[in-house]
Amino acid sequence: MFRNRTKIFICSALWLTCLCIVLGLKTGESSIGITNAIQAFKVNNAAFASSAIELKEAVSLLSAKDTAAVLKARSTLKKCRLNYKRIEFFMDYFFESSSLIYNRPAKVEVDEPYMEYQEPSGFQVMEAMLFDDYPFLHQKELIEQAGLLSSSAADLDALLYGFEGTDGQLLESVRLELIKVITLSITGYDAPELKSGIEESWQSVGAIQRVLQPYMEQGHASTQLSKTLNQTLAYLKEHPDFDTFNRAEFLTGFALPLQEELGQFITDLNLSVNQKSNLNYAAKNIFSKDAIPASAFANISKTQSLKGALGKKLFFENALSGNLKRNCSSCHRTDQYFSDGLKTSLAFDGKNFVQRNAPGLLYAGFQYAQFWDGRVKNLQEQIKTVIANPLEMNGNHEVVFANLRKNSQYKVAFLKAFPESADEPVNMDHLADALAAYLMELAPLNSAFDQYLAGNKNAMNAQQLKGFNLFMGKAQCGSCHFAPLFNGLIPPLYKRTEYEVLGTPANDDFEHLLSDKDTGRYGFFPIEYYQAAFKTPTVRNAAMTAPYMHNGVFKDLNKVVEFYNQGGGAGLHLDQPQQTLSAKPLHLLPEEVTQIVAFMESLTDSLNLVIPSAK
Known part of the structure; x- marks a missing residue:
């Protein structure tokens, strides 16, 4: 399971980061908080470096017969992580390449299109080894990882040579850190075994408070912001247990109000910059409808509404098919939340079936890859491919x-939507743009869950709220289906789409599983880490779009949750050497499975505003 990790990428990244700083990272005029942040970084890094040395010593004492040594190593890893969280916001923002040494996911990542493998390193890979059944067998690699951490931590202050940041950048760094708390830390994303995410969130919010203090002392005091920060810290301190933490209460009562107040504070200081993310910082909070703008995924123009209206009509147009009998809604039916209820859709010949399940189209455009294997990068490419596909x-x-040019109404509609192309507006690029514009409109965000977060406390029942807390906590669903869209769009920057290897079987009999032959993304990028890898779809409206998975193998959501509960394919004893999902069981009780399904049902949107008539 664990391989020798190359250090070449990591060391070169650290050198490159240092070089970039020396060569001229420049600052703006304002520097109210920079000096304070640098001093705090030095102090907190000293504590981090010291705990990294302790960690190296702890793993060097591992023994097959010494359970206490294993517990000590795990405890020391947790301490080291907590210390790192005090400087994480600064590292992730200003020294992103170097930060990958410490907290990279415990799986090989592929830097496309260059196909460079980025081996896992740091806390997460150490955690996986320390919670293995026989952690002492990984002692050599644990010592190597701890040595890398301790040596690099000792040199972190060198990154500050010639460093000059701006207040706007510094405030963006803590803004993003808060989003990370909301979407990652409380889900256990980077510490699923230690379950230290709530305590780490306390450290992160404390770091945010320290960064903001100089601005408040310079006459920019915000009484409400200061109060909310203190209340948020108090709540995290009082409720440190990961499995029982009430995430719904935390978000609605503390974290989301804090995000709103922090955003307003930064705006009032006239220091709002967005140099890193695809988020709309003017949005109220991360769950607001405008938090992740469609413009991050599609070319939005002045005629977007006209394009969408045209795309809505084209969605039902049989003239797009070779037999003039099929259209987009043949496989994405509006009465079934833009899916078709089949394991895999009926093919063009009306007799055979296509390879994969037709997912619902709501929020489909809010990804940086399309199709289950992510073989195209946007909706336009997907539309062109589907229209031409013989199946x-x-x-x-x-x-x-x-056929379309024979219709005078279409000629007028295309010309209005694409006025710059008066000579011949009816072409494939425009058709794809129009359909994509319509699909981008299929993001209502009006489910019971959205209403609850917007302030309607009666929108969700007790079972659904318990399910949300499980989804974002013990069940670890939220560590792959990321908030707020609950798909594979990775926070806090929302610039990448994630792929996972789940070990999805070819049948749903857990006692007699058969291996699925679909190679997933490997068929597009033939590298071992993509064998049976698929894009992570949204679970919004999942209650309405059965069956599930790329092959439609599971008929209901209870079966899906139980599959994860058992540790995916590898947990059910299928041979899945590249599985990225943990093979360890989640130990969910039957009533907890029911509650998680109830939460997913609360993610069902009302489609009154997005379902069009066919004419």
């Missing part, structure tokens, strides 16, 4: 255009 629409592009 799907089997539409010859030139024939499609010829």
Whole structure:
């Protein structure tokens, strides 16, 4: 399971970061908080470096016969993580490449399109080894990892040579750290075994408070912000247990109000910058409808509404197909939340079936890859591919255009939507843009869950709220289905789409599982880490879009949750050497499985505003 980790990428990244700083990271005029942040970084890094040395000593004492040594090593790893969280916001923002040494996910990541493998290192890979059944067998690698941490931590102050940041950048760094708390830390994303996410959140919010203090002392005091910070810290301190932590109460009562007040504070200081993320910082909070703008995924123009209206009509247009009988809604039916209820959709010939399940289209555009294997990067490419695919629409592009151009209404609609192309507005690029514009509108965010977070405390029942806390906690669902869209769009920058290897089987009999033959992303990028890897879809509206998984193997959500509860394919004894999902069981009780499903049901949108008529 654990391989020797290369250090070449890591060391070169650290050198490159230092070089970039020396060569001229420049600052703006304002520097109210920078000096304070640098001093705090030095102090907190000293504590981190000291705990990294302790960690190296602790893992060097591991023994097959000494359970206490294992517990000591785990405890020391937790201490080291907590110390790192005090400087995480600064590292992740200003020294991103170097920060990867410490808290990279415990799986190989692929830097596309260059196909460079980024081996796991640091806390998360050490955690996986320390919680293995036989951690002492990994002692050599644990010592290597701890040595890397301690040596690099000792040199972190060197990163500050010639450093000059701005107040705007510093405030953006803590803004992003708070989003990380809301979306990652409380889910156990980077410490699933230690379950230290709540205590780490306390450290992160404390770091935010320390960064903000100089601004408040310079006559920019915000009584409410200061109060909310203190209340948030107190709540985290009083409720440190990961499994019982009430995430719904924390978000609505503390974290989301804090995000709103922090955003307003930064705006009032006229120091709002966005140099890192695809978020809309003007949004009220991360769960607001405008928090993740469609413009991050699609080219939004002045005629976007006209394009969407045209795309809505084209969605039901049989002229896009080779037999003039099929359209987009043939496999994405509006009465089934833009899915079709089949394991895999009926093919063009009406007899056979396509390879994969037709997922619902709501929020589908809010990803940086399309199709289950992510083989195209945007909706436009996907639309063109589907229309031409012999198994799907089997539409010859030139024939499609010829049919559409015969319709005077279409000619007028295309010209209005694409006025810059008066010569011939009806073409494949425009058709794909119009359909994509419509699909980007399929993001209502009006479910019971959204209403609850917006202030309607009666929108969710007790079972659904318990399910949310499990989803974002003990069940670890939120560590792959990231808030707020609950898909594979990775916080806090929301610039990447994640792929996972779950070990999805070919059948749903857990006692007699069969291996699925679909190679997933490997068919597009033939590298071992992509074998059976698939894009993580949203679970919003999942209650309405059965069956599930890329092959439609599971008929209901209870079966899906139980599959995860058992540790995916590897946990159910399928041979899945590249599985990224932990093979360890979650130990969810039957009533907890029911509660998680109840939460997912609360993610069902009302489609009154997005379901169009066919004409």
